[in-house]
Amino acid sequence: MMLLILKTVITVLALLATCAVLPLLPLGVLRVVLRGVGWVIQKRTRSRREYILSRVRAEDEGATSKPSRSSLGSQGEDEDWEKLDASSSSGTGGSEEWDGIIGFFHPFCNAGGGGERVLWEAVRATQKRWPKAVCAIYTGDHEVSKTAMLERVQNRFNIHLHAPTVVLLYLTTRKYVQSSMYPYMTLLGQSLGSLVVAYDAFNLLVPDIFVDTMGYAFTLAFCKMLFPPIPTGAYVHYPTISTDMLQSLDDQTGVKGVNAGAGKGLKGQVKRKYWLAFARLYGWVGGHVDVVMCNSSWTSAHIRTIWGPSRRTQPHQDPTVVFPPTAVSELQSTITVDSATEKNREPVILYIAQFRPEKNHPLLLRSFARFLQERSKNPASAAQPTPRLVLIGSVRHASPDETHIYNLRLLAHELRIRDHTTFLCDASWPAILSHLGTASLGVNAMWNEHFGICVVEYQAAGLISVVHDSGGPREDIVIDLSDGPTGFRASTESEFATAFESALALPEDEKVAMRLRARKSALRFTEEEFAVKWLGEITKLVQMVSVSK
Incomplete structure (x- = not known):
């Protein structure tokens, strides 16, 4: 009887071991191949x-x-x-002359x-x-x-x-x-x-x-x-998939990216399950990376969530936040910010971003149109120069980017802001410097921008930033210092329009003070x-x- 029980236990254990090992065999064979x-x-x-x-x-x-x-x-x-x-040479273990x-x-x-x-x-x-x-x-x-x-x-x-x-x-x-x-x-x-x-x-x-x-x-x-x-x-600039993306499927406001509200109906449920399955696969992939760098606190938090369980055996388990390099030193040495140079600033709203759908240029165009419309109702604004919007970005030729910028120009025409909107494609660095030195506001309209190099450039150049209240700009860049805010945050068309009005209407001394606080904040992001x-x-x-x- 005892022998039968022992054989039964051994058989069950063998079956359990086989069930545990079989799923790993295909992957093991694949690794060898x-x-x-x-x-x-x-x-x-x-x-x-x-x-x-x-x-x-x-x-x-x-x-x-x-x-x-x-x-x-x-x-x-x-x-x-x-x-x-x-x-940086200390503790390199003799790798100084690595070739x-x-x-x-x-x-x-x-x-x-x-x-x-x-x-x-x-x-x-x-x-x-x-x-x-x-x-x-x-x-x-x-x-x-x-x-x-x-x-x-x-x-x-x-x-x-x-x-x-x-x-x-x-x-x-x-x-x-x-x-x-x-x-x-x-x-x-x-x-x-x-x-x-x-x-x-x-x-x-x-x-x-x-x-x-x-x-x-x-x-x-x-x-x-x-x-x-x-x-x-x-x-990692941006996780391929994140918990925010999954949550955006249920968003009813339409502001959370290009997939906002896409979780409805049968198609939405299929998309949700597909994204969840992909997230598990993406997490497994992340376990194979020896060293992980993330460009912002927002990105790092999502990578920890998705890759963390698969990285427990890695010697360098946790990702390191390495903020992207920005030409802070050059901008601060080239552009002066004080009461005297404030007179050189024009009522220009500047957006430096690649001409791609995720940068959400349409939100900015509609916000600017609303801002001009509300401004026209104020009699005191008639004697002041009309603000202008300048959009600077790179365009990948022979790509959807060219169609995208064409549609943006059409939208500016439909919104009747064409005469107050300028598109500059593939501008040189000197041209960008010129605009950073004369514009008053800098804007970023992307939902969950992973970091926002352009926002740091705005700050270093002394522009007052108006950014989307999400992602890197909210968590790392446009933050309040001990002596006050460094910019404005918004999410909707009306909020952006209000922020434009509030920023441009600041008294001169408050504008200069905010510009100087922003420049101080930008020192965290130097090359x-x-x-x-x-x-x-x-x-x-x-x-x-x-x-x-």
Whole structure:
């Protein structure tokens, strides 16, 4: 009898173990297969890697070292970077002269937005810290040569890079991450499409460190399965899916993004279940990233929620908030804010943002139209100059952006504000500086803007900010200091219109005081602060490479 009971217990335990292991077998087999594929890729691309490294070394040696290094910035900037190098070199475990390859996955590196500023500032910081390292950028911008790309980076962001150690690797499969490819199940389609693009990237060059700077987290898990020893890092601008997105499905106000109120009916329920399933998959993917950086407190909170359960075994479990770099020092040294310069400010409302649907330009246009309409009812306003709206942003050519800006122009015409609205596409940095120096207000209308580099630029330039009451602008940027507010927050058309009126109607001394408080607040987001934190996180990855070797 006891023997029968023992056999029964053993059988039940065996069945339970089989049930527990069977679901893992397909993934285990997949890992073995992908590791074999990774070995083949590394072997096949070894000669190209050696050629790229030899070419970089030759170009670097061919350039005169002192002039080329000084071309990265002014003498004062070099002194600042020397201090930075000294402060970031402690505890690196002998990695000061590291000369490996960092692969930056950024298929749209010529887009000219805030994400691209982060990329190129990261490259500049990496070059300064590890001069012998190679920064390989995986891009799909075939129409732009390296020379033209670096010139655009300099003109758009005023970032000077050391050309020999920058390598552009041109992807042929970028279309697979474009939203237009997936009219349905776009999140999943783009995420799986990024695996195709990543496979393309690795067949061009297998780096020593792989960093995603654009939000394609699936590529990092794919890298880990192909090449387990390669350290991976993510700079997360915006979680692919968040709890706020899920909550927006039930929103009845229509202000919470492009999917507000989309949870109604059978179609809405299917969308909800699809999003929940994708969120679980996205969380699993996040568990494969060695080092995670987030651009704001808002992004970090969502990444902790979604990725946290899968990252419990990671040595660097928690994400680090690394605020994006903003040209705060340059703006504050170029633009003076005091009672005398207040007379140079014009009643201009400035919006610097890429011309994309998520930036919610229509909300701003309608708010501005309402503001002008309400203002026309006030007899005292007749003697004052009519405020103007200036929208500056980059446009990805041969993309939906061009159609989007065309529709915005039509909307401005329909709202009868065309004569008071200016659209500037792909403006140069000097042109942007000029507007930042003369405008009075800076606005951001995007719901749950992940950070808001343009808002920091407004503050550094002394503009009074009027931003959407959500995301990074609310939690990190337009906050009240001990001596008063640094701007205005709004959510609806009427609230934005009221904020425009309130900001422009402030007495001169209060305007100047708010501008100065905003400039003080902006010091938290300098390029130097970004570089210190960026290098701190990348040093962890460099140390992993050193240990693995």
